[in-house]
Amino acid sequence: MKQILLILDHEENRRLLAQWLEPHYRVLAGDAQVLLADNFDLCILDATALNRLWQQVESRKARERPLFLPFLVVISQRHGHLITGLRRQCVDELIASPVEKMELVVRLDNLLHIRQLSLELEAVNTRLHKNLQRMKDDESGGRHLQFQLLPENHKHIGPYEFSHRLITSAYLSGDFVDYFSIDNRHLGFYMADVSGHGVSSAFVTVLLKSYMARYLEDHREGRDSAILRPGEILDRLNHKLLGGHLDKYMTMFFGVLGLDDNRLRYSQGGQFPFPILFDGTRADFVGIKSLPVGLFEFASYDTVELQLPPGFIMALISDGILEVLPQPRLRDKLGFLLSLISNDSTTIAALVRELALTQENSLPDDITFLMIQKRS
Structure with missing residues (x-):
């Protein structure tokens, strides 16, 4: 089951969103500083949380690269001015509040699908690297034999x-x-x-x-x-x-x-x-x-x-x-x-x-x- 981290300063929005997501995902909520360092597949924030934590978000994404770790921000018209410059660069999607459920489903599916593809690609790259290393080791042994x-x-x-x-x-x-x-x-x-x-x-x-x-x-x-x-x-x-x-x-x-x-x-x-x-x-x-x-x-x-x-x-x-x-x-x-x-x-x-x-x-x-x- 995919894990979604919720970091929303608005408590009622966080509760309602968690209640809606829990039948389909494992929802993580709590201390944002701790959970950002934990394992998850997607993070949903609101604008005020991102304004407060954007440097930690950027750091977390950097540690995850080359894997894709998506961050989606729920933004109200009142807080739109907070998402500019570097803050905007460290998130992958913006969705307007109040949130349309079907739109949210589509956004989550797309982001999680890209996340899954990146995980599969990384697994393929890891196997390829191991195979190339094995081939190199075999060639090293072959070179030694040939020169003998x-x-x-x-x-x-x-x-x-x-x-x-x-x-x-x-x-x-x-x-x-x-x-x-x-x-x-x-x-x-x-x-x-x-x-x-x-x-x-x-x-x-x-x-x-x-x-x-x-x-x-x-x-x-x-x-x-x-x-x-x-x-x-x-x-x-x-x-x-x-x-x-x-x-x-x-x-x-x-x-x-x-x-x-x-x-x-x-x-x-x-x-x-x-x-x-x-x-x-x-x-x-x-x-x-x-x-x-x-x-x-x-x-x-x-x-x-x-x-x-x-x-x-x-x-x-x-x-x-x-x-x-x-x-x-x-x-x-x-x-x-x-x-x-x-x-x-x-x-x-x-x-x-x-x-x-x-x-x-x-x-x-x-x-x-x-x-x-x-x-x-």
């Missing part, structure tokens, strides 16, 4: 040093990198950028990690050596993503380094910008035009071989970098990226500083760096 799947940073495998950095635009990332020993003669590395952002894209990166781990295990157990043929791996991943009906695709660069001959075998699935290779003298892009992985059934992927210089830096940067560079033309952006990889001491940390990238900045897309360095 990343390889050790500044890892040395044979003569090569691998480092990486992910700067995410959302709590969960669609970018992923990995590098690992395949056997005593080969090591592998890849960068992938899954379409979209958030949970669904991060899920695909976990799937990718699982697929690659399976191909690696198949090689080590002597069942299948496809992990040494990057083009074949991208073909398989293309069919996996299409067959899974995930509505996701990815760009990917997968490379296999030969420890004996410093030779790179790689395949590329739509990765752009191309990897940058610095040979100690100049930097150039390395790569071939190709289709993303998981987008077209007819896509095929070649394995390309490249003899690497005795000492080099290879830098892979995801396409999110292109959205934050200030140059207006793509050609200029790519030229600027080449200029960044210009000496043997280049590091990811130096690139991040040069580009003024921080996790605190709002980014339109994930930006990921993978760097391989071999000293001559």
